[in-house]
Amino acid sequence: MRDRLWPIWLWLAAMLACALFAVRAHYRTDMGDFLPKAHSLGQTALEAQVNGGGAAKLLLVSIDGASAPALEALNKTLASRLRKAPEFAAVLNGDDTSLAQTQAFVWKNRYLLSPGTTAQAFSVAGLHQALKNGLALLGSDLGGVAAQTLPADPTDAALGLAQSLGGTASGPQTENGVWMSPSGHATLLLLRTQAPGFDLDAQQRAQAVLTRDFSAARLAMPGAAAARLRMTGPGVFAVQTRDVTKRDVTRLSLLASAGAVLFLLLAYRSPLAIGLGLLPVASGALAGIAAVSLVFGFVHAITLGFGVTLIGEALDYSVYLLTQTRQEGGARATMARIWPTLRLGALTSIAGFAAMLGSSFTGFAQLGVFSMAGLATAVGVTRFVLPRLVPDGFFARGAAGIGWPLRWVQRRQRTMQFFLAGVASLALLALGLHGGGMWQTDLLSLSPLPPATQALDKALRAQLGIIPPHDFLAWREGSEQQALAVSEALEPVLAKLTTQGALNGFSLPSQILPSRATQQARRAALPDDAALRARFSKALSGLPFQADAFAPFFQDVAAARTGPLLTPASLPPPMALKLQSMLTHTDKGWVVLAPLGTVKAPTAVRAALPPGVVLVSLNRQSALLLRLFEHEAEALAICGSLAILVILAVFLRTWRKVARVALPLGAAVLVAAAALTLGGGKLSIFMVAGFLLIVAVGSNYCLFFAGQGEDGPARERAFASIMLANLCTVAAYGVLSLSVIPVLHDIGETVALGTFLCLLYGAAFAAPAEPRNP
C-alpha cells in the first residue's frame, strides 16, 4: 500500500510548493514587458512615452447631443467640478481663465522666455529699431492691439513668444469660452490625470469621477437630458482592454470548459473521472506559473491566459488513459501499454515549445518555459498519479462507438488519401503563389478594441490638435538641464531647416522652459534701470513718441532682473502638459521626444543634427519591430519543426515511421495555413504559437494512429480516445475563436481547424489500413 501511494504524496507536496510560488509571483500587465527589450534610443524614447510619459495621462473628452448653449454650459460646469477633483492634475476646456492664466504667465516672464532677450536688443541701436517697428505697427490695422502692449513691451518679446509657443499643433476653436468641434456639434475637454497611465485602477477611478460628475452636471441642467459624454485616451483604452479581456476570458473559458466537459461526461458517464481528467492540466498550470516566476522573476498576464490554452493538450493525456482503459484491464495496465506513445507525444510537444525559449519577445520566452514545465508536469501526473487514483473497474461507458467517423475514413483510406493529398497539394500551390503579405503588418490590429473606438480617438485627437506626430527628434541626457541645453542648441538648427523647407515646423521643450543657464544669461542681458532709461531716451530721438509713455516697460524690466527663475513646477497647466509630453524622466536618464511637423527631407534633417540627437520615425520603428517579429516567427516555426523531427527520429528509428507521423502533420498544417490566409486573412504572431500547438496535439494523434496493430477492441478504444480528445479540443478552441480579443480569436481559430485537419490526415495516412474482417 505504501509503495503505491508515494507518488501521490510527492505530487501533493510539489503542487503545494508550486501554489506558494504562484501566490507570491509578481504579475504584470504592461504590453511593454511582452514586447522585445528596447535597444535603440528611439525605442527607449517611444517606450518611455508609452509607459511613463505625460501622453499616457491624457483623457480626451467630447460632449454632444444637445443644443450649443446647453453643451457650452455643461462643459463649463463639468470643468469646474473636475478642477476640484484630486484625480485630475489639469482640466483644459479653452475657458478664458485658464487661457488668461497662461497668457499672464507668458507676459510676466516674457524676458526669461524670449530668445530675443539679448544685450544687442537692449542697446541704443536695438531699442531704436524696435521703436521704429512699433511705430509702423501702430499705424497698421493691428494698431489698436499694439497700442495696448507697446508701452510695456516695446521690444515685442511677447508677440514672438505667442508664435513659437503655438508650435506645430493648432488648437481647437473656442466658442463662448469653450472648445468646440469644427462641426459645432460637440464641446471638448482635455484632462490630465494625477496618476500615471499604467496605474489602471487609478485611471479607472478617474474615469468614474468624470462620468459621475458629468451625470450630476447633466441632471442639474435643463434641456441637456440627451447630452452624451464620450472619452478616449491611452488610459481609457487600457481600462477598456482590461475589462473586455476579463469579461471575454471569464465567459469564454467557462463556455470552452463546459463544451469539453460535456463531451467527457458523455464518454465517461462519471463525474469523478472528469475531475481526475482535469488533474494533469491543473497541475501543469501551477507548475508553469511557478517555473516562469522562478526563471523571469515575474509572470505576464498574457503568459498566464495564453499559457493555459497552450497546455490544453494535457487534457488529451488523461483522455487517452481513461478512454483506453478497458473494463477488465484497469488503468495501470492501460498506462503500461500506452506510455511509450504518450511519452513520445509529450516529448515532441515539449521540443516544439522549446523553440520559443530563444525568442527576443519576453512574452514568448515566458510562454516557452510555461508550456514546457506545464506539459512535463502534466504527463508526469498522468503517468504516475492518475492510474493510482482511477477506481478499479472504471471504463468509459459512452466511448465505445465514438470512434466511428475515424473508422469510416479508414474504410475509404485509398479514396481519402487521394482526396486529401490533392487538397494539400492545392494548399501548397496556393501558399507558394501567395508570396509575401501573409503577415499581419498592423500592430494596432492586435488591440481588442472595436474600430469605432479607435476612430473616435483619432477624431478627438484631430479636433483637440494633439495628433501624434509621425516624426520626432530624440535624445537622452543625464540631467534635465543638459537635456534642455541640447534643445536650445537645436532651436536655430531647426528654424533654419524650416526656412529651407526641409521641415514643416517643430516643438522643443526649451521653448516652454529654457535651461537655467539660458534664463540667467537673459536676465543678465537686461540693463539696470539707470542704464536702460539713458539708452531709451537716446533711442527715442527722431521718433514721434511721448517720452513718458513707456513707464510700464521700465517697471517690468526692473522686475524681471530680480524675479525668480522658472522651474517645471512654476509652469501653468497647459504649458506643463506640453513640457511633460516632450521631456520624460526614465531610469536611463532624461529622455526628450520633440515632435516635428512633416519632414520633407529626412536626409537633410539627419545631416544637420548634432551627435546624440536622432530622427525617429514612428512608422519606421513599427516596421523594424514587425520585421523582427516575422523573422522570429519563421525561426520559431523552423526550429520547432526540426526539434520535433529529431525527437521522432531518435525514438521511431526508421525514416518510414517518422514519415508516417510527420507527413500527415505537415500536410494538415499546410492546409490550415492556406485556409487561414487565402480568405484574405493575415497570420499574426499568435497564430504561429497556434501552429506549434497544432503540431504538438496532432503529433499525439498520429503517434496513436501509427501505433495501432491488429487487436480489434484495443484499436477501437484507441480510435475512440483520439476522437474524444479532438472533440474536446475543437469544442474548447472553437469557442475561443468567438472572442473579440485577437490573441484568443487567433489561437482558437487556428487550433480548432488545425487539430481537426490533423485528425483527418492522421486517420487517412498515419493509421495502418483497416483489417479486412474485424
Next chain:
Amino acid sequence: MRAKSLVICGLILLSAQTAPNFTLPGLMAQLAQVNSASASFTQTKTMAMLTTPLRSSGTLSYEAPDYVRKTTLAPERQDFVLQGNTVTLTMNGQTKRFTLSQAPQLAGLVEGVRATLAGDLPELQRYYDTSLSGGPVHWQLLLRPHDASLAKMLAWMNLTGSGDKITEIDSADAKGDETKMLVNETILHAR
C-alpha cells in the same frame, strides 16, 4: 442749379431736425440692398503716446454678405481681408490668418462695420448699443459695445452716412486714442 442746391440744403436741414419715417430698421433695410461697394479712404490716428498723428490711405471694398477688404497703399502696403469668419492680414511680406473666434475683441470691432454694411441689425445689436440721429441724407449711427473687454479696445464707433453710402467712420479706445476715417464711395451696386 442754385435752386437745386437750395432745395438739397433745405432737405438736409429738414431731415436733421425732423425725420418721422427715418428709423434704424429702415436704414438697415436700405443698406441691405447694397450688393457690393468700393471706396477710397484716408485715415488719421491720434494717439496719446505719439506726438504727431499717423496718416494712411488706401481702398475699401465690400461684397454682400460677408466680404470686407481694406487695402492700405500708403505709407506702407497692407491688406486686411475679412471673409466669413476668417481674417487674413498681409503686412511686411507676411500673411497671418486667424478666425474671429480666436480674437473675440477684434471680432466685435470688425462686426460693427460689417453688420452695418450688410444692414444686419440683430448682429449689430449683439455687440453694441445703437443710437441713430439725423435723416436719410445725413445720418449718424453711434455704436457703444456691451462687452467690457471690447470697450477697452473700442469705447465708441460713429458711422456717418448719406442714403446707402457711408462717408466717415470715427472711433476711439478707452485711453482716448482716436481714429478718423474719411470714406469716398466710388462704385456701388444695389440689388
